[in-house]
Amino acid sequence: MVDIAPHAHQPVADGPRGKRPKPLFSLRNIVVYGTLLLVSAYYLVPLYVMIVTSLKTMEEVRLGNVFSFPRDITFAPWVKAWAEACTGLNCDGLSRGFANSVWILVPSVLLSIIVASVNGYALANWKFKGADIFFTILIFGAFIPYQVMLYPVVIVLRELGVYGTRTGLVIVHTIFGMPILTLLFRNYFTSVPEEIFKAARVDGAGFWTIFLKIMMPMSLPIFVVAVILQVTGIWNDFLFGVVYTKPDTYPMTVQLNNIVNSVQGTKEYNVNMAATILTGLVPLVVYFISGKLFVRGIAAGAVKG
Amino acid sequence: MGTSISVRDLVLSFGSVQVLKKLNLEVADGEFIVLLGSSGCGKSTLLNCIAGLLDITDGQIWIKEKNVTWAEPKDRGIGMVFQSYALYPQMTVRGNLSFGLKNQRLPKAEIDKRIARAADVLQIEALLDRKPGALSGGQRQRVAIGRALVRDVDVFLFDEPLSNLDAKLRADLRVELKRLHNQLENTMIYVTHDQVEAMTLADRIAIMRGGQIMQFASPKEIYSRPANRYVADFIGSPAMNFVEGTVADGAFTCAGHSIPLDGYEFTPTGRAGGPAWFGIRPEHIQTGEQAEAMPFRTEVEVDLCEPMGAETQVWASFADMQFRFLVDFALDLKRGDKVSVGFDPARASLFHKGNEERM
Numbered sequence: 001m002v003d004i005a006p007h008a009h010q011p012v013a014d015g016p017r018g019k020r021p022k023p024l025f026s027l028r029n030i031v032v033y034g035t036l037l038l039v040s041a042y043y044l045v046p047l048y049v050m051i052v053t054s055l056k057t058m059e060e061v062r063l064g065n066v067f068s069f070p071r072d073i074t075f076a077p078w079v080k081a082w083a084e085a086c087t088g089l090n091c092d093g094l095s096r097g098f099a100n101s102v103w104i105l106v107p108s109v110l111l112s113i114i115v116a117s118v119n120g121y122a123l124a125n126w127k128f129k130g131a132d133i134f135f136t137i138l139i140f141g142a143f144i145p146y147q148v149m150l151y152p153v154v155i156v157l158r159e160l161g162v163y164g165t166r167t168g169l170v171i172v173h174t175i176f177g178m179p180i181l182t183l184l185f186r187n188y189f190t191s192v193p194e195e196i197f198k199a200a201r202v203d204g205a206g207f208w209t210i211f212l213k214i215m216m217p218m219s220l221p222i223f224v225v226a227v228i229l230q231v232t233g234i235w236n237d238f239l240f241g242v243v244y245t246k247p248d249t250y251p252m253t254v255q256l257n258n259i260v261n262s263v264q265g266t267k268e269y270n271v272n273m274a275a276t277i278l279t280g281l282v283p284l285v286v287y288f289i290s291g292k293l294f295v296r297g298i299a300a301g302a303v304k305g
Numbered sequence: 306m307g308t309s310i311s312v313r314d315l316v317l318s319f320g321s322v323q324v325l326k327k328l329n330l331e332v333a334d335g336e337f338i339v340l341l342g343s344s345g346c347g348k349s350t351l352l353n354c355i356a357g358l359l360d361i362t363d364g365q366i367w368i369k370e371k372n373v374t375w376a377e378p379k380d381r382g383i384g385m386v387f388q389s390y391a392l393y394p395q396m397t398v399r400g401n402l403s404f405g406l407k408n409q410r411l412p413k414a415e416i417d418k419r420i421a422r423a424a425d426v427l428q429i430e431a432l433l434d435r436k437p438g439a440l441s442g443g444q445r446q447r448v449a450i451g452r453a454l455v456r457d458v459d460v461f462l463f464d465e466p467l468s469n470l471d472a473k474l475r476a477d478l479r480v481e482l483k484r485l486h487n488q489l490e491n492t493m494i495y496v497t498h499d500q501v502e503a504m505t506l507a508d509r510i511a512i513m514r515g516g517q518i519m520q521f522a523s524p525k526e527i528y529s530r531p532a533n534r535y536v537a538d539f540i541g542s543p544a545m546n547f548v549e550g551t552v553a554d555g556a557f558t559c560a561g562h563s564i565p566l567d568g569y570e571f572t573p574t575g576r577a578g579g580p581a582w583f584g585i586r587p588e589h590i591q592t593g594e595q596a597e598a599m600p601f602r603t604e605v606e607v608d609l610c611e612p613m614g615a616e617t618q619v620w621a622s623f624a625d626m627q628f629r630f631l632v633d634f635a636l637d638l639k640r641g642d643k644v645s646v647g648f649d650p651a652r653a654s655l656f657h658k659g660n661e662e663r664m
Contacts, residue, residue: 195391196466198358199452203405204379213404217395 041090054078054273061269072176081278087258088247094275097255101235103166104251108173109230113223116178121211123245125197135186149173150243157244164246170245173234181226188222189215224290232283252279306535308370308436309334310355310460312557315364317354324350325516332494337486339503340496342513348496351513352462355494369459384453385429388465390445399433402455426485431538443474463495467502479505500540504583512536530654534661535583537654543618545584548626552578554653559569559583560624564601568651575655575664583655587618590630591647599647607642
């Protein structure tokens with residue numbers, strides 16, 4: 001105890017002291033950054049090829065220099081993909097599919113999130129009779145392959161008189177999004193301290209007041225997550241789109257397939273590339289916008305009440 | 306003084322597990338009641354039943370002469386304060402305080418008046434426009450108390466409100482709560498596992514174990530005349546010493562010792578005697594010169610010393626049982642030292658060996 005003090009005043013000449021130096025080219029750095037570079041190249045090179053090809057004329061595409069930068073940049077393939085490409089009888093490009101997809105996307109996302117969040121809240125906070133059974137059935141639904149239900153759903157939609165319409169597809173997306181979204185919301189609401197819920201009940205708030213005034217404002221992050229999940233899922237859906245709609249009401253993905261896979265005439269690679277990028281743009285934008293919101297939402301939620 | 310809360314034959318079961326077993330509790334108007342017990346004894350469960358946050362299985366709950374057994378929490382005339390504060394994180398302090406009043410659809414002027422009064426009592430005026438995230442633990446708990454205060458109710462329920470605070474703040478807020486009670490004169494039911502909180506705050510303490518009330522009496526009574534061995538062991542720090550033996554002919558005999566029980570107040574069932582536990586609190590055992598004046602004296606050998614600051618706790622062996630008492634810090638005792646100790650059997654407690662009830 002006493003002999004510590006003299007040591008503290010001695011200059012330290014024996015061995016390391018202070019911050020440990022970090023070499024730039026250590027094995028660890030090389031492995032980590034090497035892997036990261038490799039993975040980003042794996043994703044970015046195809047994207048690069050798509051973008052440059054979409055900006056080339058067909059003559060240049062035929063030269064076969066896939067990686068070369070376009071000599072004269074042209075936006076004609078983009079215009080054609082958006083407004084002129086033909087699928088079947090319609091020759092108004094992807095614009096029709098885009099409109100259909102938006103028409104399907106917005107109500108599907110809103111409806112599924114509204115219903116699922118109320119479901120999750122009821123399951124998490126109001127222990128009603130049969131809640132566990134209801135939840136088990138719902139989760140079981142998440143594991144049934146969609147193919148099994150394709151035809152029965154066709155019959156149901158036909159009987160409801162909405163087969164082949166966008167409304168029908170909205171209903172299908174809402175129902176099929178329910179298991180996973182309900183699970184998501186239930187788990188989040190379960191993590192909200194039960195005492196807050198109890199305090200609100202003592203304060204005289206009912207089912208809806210607690211949901212709208214207490215639970216929802218506390219749950220921005222999970223709503224953002226749900227929006228990301230649903231927007232990308234519904235926008236990228238092909239199976240339901242192709243089965244439950246007609247050419248007039250095809251969503252963008254189905255139309256993209258029809259443009260790219262058309263067997264008549266020459267393959268216009270530049271138009272195909274432009275069309276593909278256009279179709280993928282919406283989920284990409286959602287990621288960029290909500291990604292930031294998402295992080296902010298989590299940070300805001302992390303402050304303990 | 307009328308009855309404020311009356312719990313009658315309350316039973317609560319979760320499936321086949323009975324958490325509360327035919328529990329009865331009568332609380333007078335303006336009383337400060339503490340429910341005390343180790344974790345899992347059902348004290349918070351009982352509070353939640355009174356608040357109406359748990360549906361009971363059997364029995365009745367009356368608040369202010371009104372049967373509220375089936376009433377919603379908001380209609381029971383209660384305010385509740387939780388251990389984790391349970392403030393609404395997205396609302397300001399003012400929002401937190403006014404939430405319940407807005408749900409009651411009170412006029413705005415009345416809401417403002419009540420918030421101003423509660424903020425004044427709790428000295429949180431400066432915090433009204435802050436969010437809970439920007440408050441310290443003590444401030445948050447004050448706001449949580451304020452939320453119960455603005456409801457203008459007869460009964461306050463506290464569920465371990467100070468357990469999340471550090472020791473110093475806990476002591477400060479404890480005093481404030483006591484003052485608040487003196488000022489408001491509401492009925493308060495307070496759940497805690499901290500016996501110091503219970504002793505200092507309560508008019509009466511209900512000690513719970515396994516869903517039943519073991520004793521319901523004033524702190525003084527519980528300390529000096531515990532109704533059974535569990536209460537005797539649970540209350541007091543360091544815990545009471547117990548010696549096994551037999552009571553017969555006005556004396557307690559155990560391995561080589563006979564303790565005369567002159568001055569001990571027997572219960573009606575106790576006078577008959579029989580196998581018993583003899584309990585004496587460490588702080589009632591005197592050493593050295595003071596021991597000379599005691600009705601019972603003996604000599605013990607020191608086994609272990611634990612210095613605790615003001616006093617030193619000494620472990621010794623008496624009648625083949627572990628036995629501890631307190632000596633002055635200045636007294637330097639070592640293992641093997643002989644100490645003469647003495648105590649007054651009138652301050653002891655005797656319990657039947659079989660049912661562990663007081664005798």
